[in-house]
Amino acid sequence: MTLTEIPSDAELVERFPYASIDHDNKALYRGWLEKSLRMNRCDDCQRFHHPPKPVCPSCWCSSLVPSEVSGRGTIHLAMFLHQGPPAPGVDYAKAPHPVVTVELEEQEGLRFTSTVAGCAPEEVRIGALVELDWVDRLGAPFPVFRLVEKS
Amino acid sequence: MARNPIADQVAIVGIGSTGFSRDSGGRSAKALACEASIRAIRDAGLGPGDIDGLVGAAEPGGPQPQEMSAALGLPQVSHFSSPTPVAVFALVDAMNAIYSGSCDTVLLYFAYTRLPWNSRSAAQDPFRRRHTLGVMPAPESVNAAAAYAAWASRYIHEYDVPREAFGRVALNARAGAANNPLAAMKAPLSMEGYLGARMIREPLCLLDMDVPVDGADAFVLTRTDRARAMTKSPIVIHAATVGLVGTNDEDQLPSLARHGQHVVVESLRAKSDLWLEDMDVFFPYDGFSIITLGWFENFGWCGPGGAGRFLEEHWDEASGRVMIDGRIPVNPHGGSLSEGATRGSGHIREAVMQLRGDADARQVPGARNALIGCGGFFFNSQGAILRRL
Numbered sequence: 001m002t003l004t005e006i007p008s009d010a011e012l013v014e015r016f017p018y019a020s021i022d023h024d025n026k027a028l029y030r031g032w033l034e035k036s037l038r039m040n041r042c043d044d045c046q047r048f049h050h051p052p053k054p055v056c057p058s059c060w061c062s063s064l065v066p067s068e069v070s071g072r073g074t075i076h077l078a079m080f081l082h083q084g085p086p087a088p089g090v091d092y093a094k095a096p097h098p099v100v101t102v103e104l105e106e107q108e109g110l111r112f113t114s115t116v117a118g119c120a121p122e123e124v125r126i127g128a129l130v131e132l133d134w135v136d137r138l139g140a141p142f143p144v145f146r147l148v149e150k151s
Numbered sequence: 152m153a154r155n156p157i158a159d160q161v162a163i164v165g166i167g168s169t170g171f172s173r174d175s176g177g178r179s180a181k182a183l184a185c186e187a188s189i190r191a192i193r194d195a196g197l198g199p200g201d202i203d204g205l206v207g208a209a210e211p212g213g214p215q216p217q218e219m220s221a222a223l224g225l226p227q228v229s230h231f232s233s234p235t236p237v238a239v240f241a242l243v244d245a246m247n248a249i250y251s252g253s254c255d256t257v258l259l260y261f262a263y264t265r266l267p268w269n270s271r272s273a274a275q276d277p278f279r280r281r282h283t284l285g286v287m288p289a290p291e292s293v294n295a296a297a298a299y300a301a302w303a304s305r306y307i308h309e310y311d312v313p314r315e316a317f318g319r320v321a322l323n324a325r326a327g328a329a330n331n332p333l334a335a336m337k338a339p340l341s342m343e344g345y346l347g348a349r350m351i352r353e354p355l356c357l358l359d360m361d362v363p364v365d366g367a368d369a370f371v372l373t374r375t376d377r378a379r380a381m382t383k384s385p386i387v388i389h390a391a392t393v394g395l396v397g398t399n400d401e402d403q404l405p406s407l408a409r410h411g412q413h414v415v416v417e418s419l420r421a422k423s424d425l426w427l428e429d430m431d432v433f434f435p436y437d438g439f440s441i442i443t444l445g446w447f448e449n450f451g452w453c454g455p456g457g458a459g460r461f462l463e464e465h466w467d468e469a470s471g472r473v474m475i476d477g478r479i480p481v482n483p484h485g486g487s488l489s490e491g492a493t494r495g496s497g498h499i500r501e502a503v504m505q506l507r508g509d510a511d512a513r514q515v516p517g518a519r520n521a522l523i524g525c526g527g528f529f530f531n532s533q534g535a536i537l538r539r540l
C-alpha cells in the first residue's frame with residue numbers, strides 16, 4: 001500500500017476541476033498526471049473493468065490493480081456535440097465536437113470515452129481504429145484519441 | 152396463468168394535472184404540485200383525511216413529501232417516499248405500499264420545473280439558478296442524457312436507419328399534442344421541419360429530445376375493493392415492473408440487444424395475462440426518440456432495427472401519426488417530445504384518461520387495456536399495463 005500518494009487527494013481534485021473524483025477512481029486521475037491510462041484490473045481473475053468500482057464485478061475480489069492499457073482500439077459509439085459544456089479548446093461554433101466511446105484491444109467490452117483530436121468530424125466513424133494521445137486541459141494531461149493512419 | 156399476486160389489486164381513482172408550458176410564470180414546483188394534487192384528490196371524490204400515503208418522484212427542484220404534507224394539510228400518513236425518476240418507480244412504490252398494507256390510499260405526485268442548465272429563460276431566474284450542478288463535467292462523456300445520442304449512433308450504424316425513422320416518432324408526438332389541451336408544443340411539424348431542426352448531439356437533433364416544461368401531474372391510488380365502491384369500472388394496475396442489467400454504465404453497456412428494456416419486457420410478460428394483441432393504446436417513453444424506437448422493437452411489435460420501417464408501414468397519412476394495425480395509437484397525448492418532459496407521468500395520466508373514456512378528441516373507442524414502456528436503456532427502464540375492469 002502506498003503511504004503517501006502524490007499529489008494529495010486535495011491537490012488531485014484541484015488539478016481536475018471537471019471530474020467527479022472519489023476514492024474508487026482516484027488512481028485513474030493520478031495516472032493521467034503521468035500520461036498513463038490505467039484501468040482497474042482484478043488481481044484474481046485478471047479481468048479489467050471500467051469505470052472503477054470497489055470490487056471486481058466478475059468475481060467480487062477487492063484486490064484491484066490500476067493497470068496501464070494501450071489506449072488502442074476501435075470506435076464503438078460516436079456522437080458530435082453542436083453545443084455542450086464549456087471546455088478549453090472546444091469551440092462548438094467552429095465545428096461539432098466529437099465524443100467517442102472506444103472499445104479497447106485489451107478486452108472485449110472494455111471501453112473508454114473521450115474525443116478524437118486532429119481530424120475533421122466527418123473522419124470520425126464507428127469502426128475506425130484509434131490510438132491514445134495526450135493534450136493539455138487546464139494545465140493537466142487529458143487523454144484523447146487519434147485516428148490511426150491506414151497503411 | 153401469470154404469477155403476479157398484486158395484479159388488479161390497486162386502482163387509480165383520481166388524476167389531476169396543471170398542464171404544461173415552457174414557462175409557468177413565476178410559480179414554484181410546489182405550487183404546481185399542490186394544484187395537480189388537489190385536482191387529483193377532488194377528482195377521486197376524496198379529501199385530505201382520506202390520504203394516508205404520499206409518494207412524490209424526486210424530480211430536481213420538486214417538493215419533498217413532508218413539504219407536500221404540510222402544504223396540503225394532510226392530517227397523517229403511514230407511508231411516504233420519494234422514489235427516483237422516472238415515473239413508474241413511484242407508481243410501483245405506491246402500488247406496493249397499498250397492497251402490502253402500509254397504507255390504503257396514496258397521493259402520487261410529479262412536479263417538473265425547467266432547470267437553469269436546460270432552459271435559457273430558467274437560467275435568468277435567480278431562485279432557479281441556486282440549483283447548481285456541483286462539478287461542471289467535461290464534454291467528453293456519454294453519461295446520462297448524452298448516452299442516447301451515443302447509442303443512437305450505434306443503432307444507425309448497425310441497422311442503417313435513416314433519420315426519417317426518428318422523425319416519425321417526433322411527428323407522431325406533435326400530431327397527438329395538437330389535440331391535447333395540456334400540451335406545451337402544438338405547432339404543426341412536417342418531416343422537412345424535423346430534418347431541418349438544429350442538431351444538438353448529432354445524430355440527435357432538438358426535436359429528438361423532450362421539451363423542458365413547468366407543470367405537475369398527480370394521481371390518487373387505492374385498494375381495488377375500495378375503488379369498486381367509488382366507481383363501477385375502476386382503472387387498475389394489471390402489472391408493473393422495473394428492469395436493470397448488471398453492466399449498465401452507459402458506455403459499457405454490452406449491446407443494444409440486452410439492457411433494461413429487455414428485462415422489463417420479460418418481467419411484464421411473466422406478470423401479465425394481457426399482451427400486445429390485447430392492447431388498445433401504446434405508450435412508449437420518448438424522453439429521446441431512440442428510446443421509443445427501442446420500445447417498439449423490444450416489446451416485439453417488430454424485430455431489432457425494424458422500428459423505422461414499422462412506423463412507416465403503420466403510418467396513418469390522414470392523421471399524420473402512427474396507428475398500429477390501423478387501430479392502436481401511440482402516445483396520443485403527444486408524449487414527452489410534445490406534451491412536455493413529464494418523465495412518464497403524462498403517459499400514465501393519458502392511459503388513465505383513455506381507459507376512463509375521458510380523452511375527448513383523442514379517445515380510442517372502447518379502450519380497455521393500455522401498455523406503458525417507461526424510461527430508457529440504462530437504469531430507469533420500467534413498464535406497466537393498466538386496464539379497465
Ligand SMILES: [Zn+2]
Nearest residue numbers: 042045056059
Ligand atoms: Zn475478478
